[in-house]
Amino acid sequence: MKTQPNDMTGKYLGNASNYFPIGTKYYEITGISPTSAIAVEIDKQEWVKAVYVNRAPFHVMNVFSIPKLCIGLIVIIVIVIIIKWRQSKKNN
Template sequence: MLFIFTVTTPVQALSWAYSFVVWNGNVYEVKEEKVLESEIGKEIGEVKTKPNDMTGDYYGNASNAYPKGTKYFEINNISTENAISVEVGDNEWQKAVYVHQAPFHWMDIFTKILPIFILIGIVIIILVRFKKRQNK
């Protein structure tokens, strides 16, 4: 019996101080303050990634509280540098207030540079095929 209790593996889970969303490299704390539909501006993004439960690392448009696909919106007459709104239900939004810049993560660079490399690769392939056709 003693052997069973000494061999168990520890369980670790991260506890977050507050619910947040990350948009455009900025972390916003989601407050309990509701945003009226008349105050909602255009859609500006959505949750695309979740933080790692063990390390807390995250990148891109992430959230520790909302599922992937949760939409972000501008709030009329408030700069997105100060606050945005998060869709928390059908026709229900909550205010998210800017807290700080998101920490650096290598995937932030990777997701921005990869499309450029793909575009350059496509252009090179097209140029090589065009040159081959001219040489025939």
């Protein structure tokens, strides 16, 4: 089934398909949960609907798609840097 989604974000990462080549672009289809199906660009301005069959394995880039987690990690890193900097300043 070929379809052109009304609204596509292109924000999906990885390549969990054994069928489509690496670098294939995935898009969200308006009105359909991306956990059910996504659009896959097979040619310029041509998409197919890919239906969820198996859960994709975890990819480290998934962590960066969660804003609160990213902010939390940055805050923790900054705190650790400040603590280390203060400790080294006291030792001098």
